[in-house]
Amino acid sequence: MNVLIDVLNFISQQILNVPAYLIGIVAAIGLIALKRSAGQVIAGGLKAAMGYLILGAGATVVTSALAPFGQLVFTATGAHGVVPTNEVITAQASSQFGAASAYIIVLSFIIMLLLARFTPLKYVFLTGHHMVFMSTLLALVLSFGFGKSNQTLVVIVGAVLMGVIMVVMPSFTQPFTNRVTGGDQLSVGHFNSLGYAVSGAIGAAVGKKSKSTEDINFPKGLSFLRDSMVSTTLLMVVLYLIFAIWAAIVSPWNVVKKIFPSNPADYGAFFMAAFAQALQFGIGVSIILYGVRIILGELVPAFQGIAKRVVPGAKPALDIPIVFPYGPNASLIGFLSSFAGGLVALVLIGFWLGPAWGVALILPGMVPHFFDGGGAGVFGNATGGRIGAILGGFVNGLLITFLPALLMTVMGTFGLKNSTFGDADFCWYGTIAGKLAGFGPVAGGIALIIFAVVLFAIACVWQVKVVNTGWLPGAKHAEFIAEVKKQEDAEKAAAKAAAKAAKADAAKA
Amino acid sequence: MDILCVCGNGIGTSVLLKVNVENVAADLGMDVTVTTSDAGSAKGTANMNDLVLTSPQLAPELEGTTTPVETVQNFMDTDEIKGILEKYAD
Numbered sequence: 055m056n057v058l059i060d061v062l063n064f065i066s067q068q069i070l071n072v073p074a075y076l077i078g079i080v081a082a083i084g085l086i087a088l089k090r091s092a093g094q095v096i097a098g099g100l101k102a103a104m105g106y107l108i109l110g111a112g113a114t115v116v117t118s119a120l121a122p123f124g125q126l127v128f129t130a131t132g133a134h135g136v137v138p139t140n141e142v143i144t145a146q147a148s149s150q151f152g153a154a155s156a157y158i159i160v161l162s163f164i165i166m167l168l169l170a171r172f173t174p175l176k177y178v179f180l181t182g183h184h185m186v187f188m189s190t191l192l193a194l195v196l197s198f199g200f201g202k203s204n205q206t207l208v209v210i211v212g213a214v215l216m217g218v219i220m221v222v223m224p225s226f227t228q229p230f231t232n233r234v235t236g237g238d239q240l241s242v243g244h245f246n247s248l249g250y251a252v253s254g255a256i257g258a259a260v261g262k263k264s265k266s267t268e269d270i271n272f273p274k275g276l277s278f279l280r281d282s283m284v285s286t287t288l289l290m291v292v293l294y295l296i297f298a299i300w301a302a303i304v305s306p307w308n309v310v311k312k313i314f315p316s317n318p319a320d321y322g323a324f325f326m327a328a329f330a331q332a333l334q335f336g337i338g339v340s341i342i343l344y345g346v347r348i349i350l351g352e353l354v355p356a357f358q359g360i361a362k363r364v365v366p367g368a369k370p371a372l373d374i375p376i377v378f379p380y381g382p383n384a385s386l387i388g389f390l391s392s393f394a395g396g397l398v399a400l401v402l403i404g405f406w407l408g409p410a411w412g413v414a415l416i417l418p419g420m421v422p423h424f425f426d427g428g429g430a431g432v433f434g435n436a437t438g439g440r441i442g443a444i445l446g447g448f449v450n451g452l453l454i455t456f457l458p459a460l461l462m463t464v465m466g467t468f469g470l471k472n473s474t475f476g477d478a479d480f481c482w483y484g485t486i487a488g489k490l491a492g493f494g495p496v497a498g499g500i501a502l503i504i505f506a507v508v509l510f511a512i513a514c515v516w517q518v519k520v521v522n523t524g525w526l527p528g529a530k531h532a533e534f535i536a537e538v539k540k541q542e543d544a545e546k547a548a549a550k551a552a553a554k555a556a557k558a559d560a561a562k563a
Numbered sequence: 564m565d566i567l568c569v570c571g572n573g574i575g576t577s578v579l580l581k582v583n584v585e586n587v588a589a590d591l592g593m594d595v596t597v598t599t600s601d602a603g604s605a606k607g608t609a610n611m612n613d614l615v616l617t618s619p620q621l622a623p624e625l626e627g628t629t630t631p632v633e634t635v636q637n638f639m640d641t642d643e644i645k646g647i648l649e650k651y652a653d
Binding site for chain 2: 180181182183239240281282283284340343346347350351354355358359370372373374375376378379382421425
C-alpha cells in the first residue's frame, strides 16, 4: 500500500507539478485523440515540453535585459516604468504559476466546448497563445487574491472564468466582425475584443460620411514593421536610449554608471551598454516566441481536432490578423493611431495620474499596438471609414495604456516586475477577477462565479437578440460607401462611354 | 513534401493554416510535413522546404527565396488550399 502512495506522490509531485511535463502530456493526449502515430505522439509531447522550457530560458534573458531599464526609468522620472508584453510576463510567471495555468487551460477548454455545445454561444476559441496568457493571468491574480495555498480553488474558478470569456468575447464582437468581413463565417477570438467593439462603435458614431481607408495609396516603406522582431527591438533601442540620456542628464555620473552591471567606464560605454541591453531584450522575446511557437504547433491542432468532433458546426474564433486582409491600410492606420494614443496616455500618466494615484508608467509595447491597433483600425474603418479607423485606433491606444496600469494594482508582488499584460480584455477581466478574489476564498469565489454567470447571461441575450437577428452596426456608413461606389461606377461608365464615342468619331473621320 | 506556413508572429494564423493544410493533404492522399514560422525567420527556413504558404501581405517579405511561395487569401478556406496543393500533388 505504501508503495502505491509513494508512486502517486512521485507522479503528482515530480511530474504533474512541473508545468513543462504537464504541457507535454496534454499535447501527447491531444495527439493520441487525433489518432496520430506513436512517433508523432512522442515527438509532439517532447517538443511541447521543450517549448515550455525554452519559454523559461527566454524569460531569464528578458528579465535581466529589463532590470537596468527599470532602474533607468526610475532614475530619470522617479516613476516605475513597464513595457506591457504578454509573452514576457507569462514567461516570468511560468515557474511560479505554470502548473495552475496548465490545468486551467485544459479544464477551461472542456468548459468552453460544453458551453458551445449546449448554449447559444457556439464559438470555439482557437487562439492558442491567448489561452496561454489568459490562463497565466487568472492563475496569477486569483493566487494573490485567494492566497497561494488555495491552488485547487484557483484552478476551478479560473477555468470557469476562462471558459466563459472564451465564448463571450467572440459573441460581443460578432456583429462588428460581420460588418468587417461582409459575411458571418468568421469570428474573432482575440483578447483585445473590448478595443475592437469600442472602435467599431466609435466608427459607427463618427464616420457616417467618411471614405474607406482602402482608397489610400500607402508608402511601402512602413511594411518592415510587420516583422515583430525588428519592430520590438527597434522600439526598445529608442526607449532605452531616451531614458539613458534622460537619466544621464538628471543624475550624477557615479549614480547612473551603477545602473548597468557591466560598470561602464565613460558615457560612450554607458550608452552602448543601453543599446546592448535593448538588443538583449529583443533576443529574449525572440526566444520566448520560439518556445510559444513550438508549444502551439503541437497543442492547437490537437485542440481543434477535439473541438471538431465535440462541437461540429461551431464557429472557430480566430486570431486578429484574420481580419487584416479586409483592410490592409486600415490596419496600418490603426496601428499608428493606437501608438499615438499610447503616447498621449503615457504623458497623461506621467504628469497627472502617476503622481496622483501612484500608477505605473506604461510605455508602449510594440506587439500589442501592432495587433490590437491594427485590428481596431480595421473595425473602425468597417463602420466609419478613415475617421473611424483613426479615432478607433487612437482610443484603443488609450485603452491599452490605462487598463494595464489598472491591472498592475491586482498583480501582487508581480506588479513589481518590469512587464504586464498588454491587451484590453486581459486587463479589465484580470482587474475584476483580482479585485473580487481579494474578498477571500469563500466570498471571493462565490462573487466570481456569480460574475461569470451574469456575464454569460448578458452575452447569451446579446447573441440571441442582436447577433442571430442579423443586426449590423454602421448602417449609415455602409449606405454612404454604397453611394460612393455607385457614383464611381457611374463616372467610370460615363468615361467609358465618352471614350467609345471619341473612338467612333475618330473612326468616322 | 515539406511545407512552411508563415504569418506575422508564427503563433496564430499560421498554426491554423498548418491544421487546414494537413487536413486537405490527408484528403488528397499527399504525404506532407507542415511547419510554421514567423515572417522574420521565414527567409532562413524557406529553403529547407518545398513550398511556402503565406498571406498576400507577407509575400513581399519572402522575396529572394528559391522555394515557390503561394499566397492564401483566406486561411480557413479549405477549397482555396486544395486548389494550391493540387498544383503540387504529383
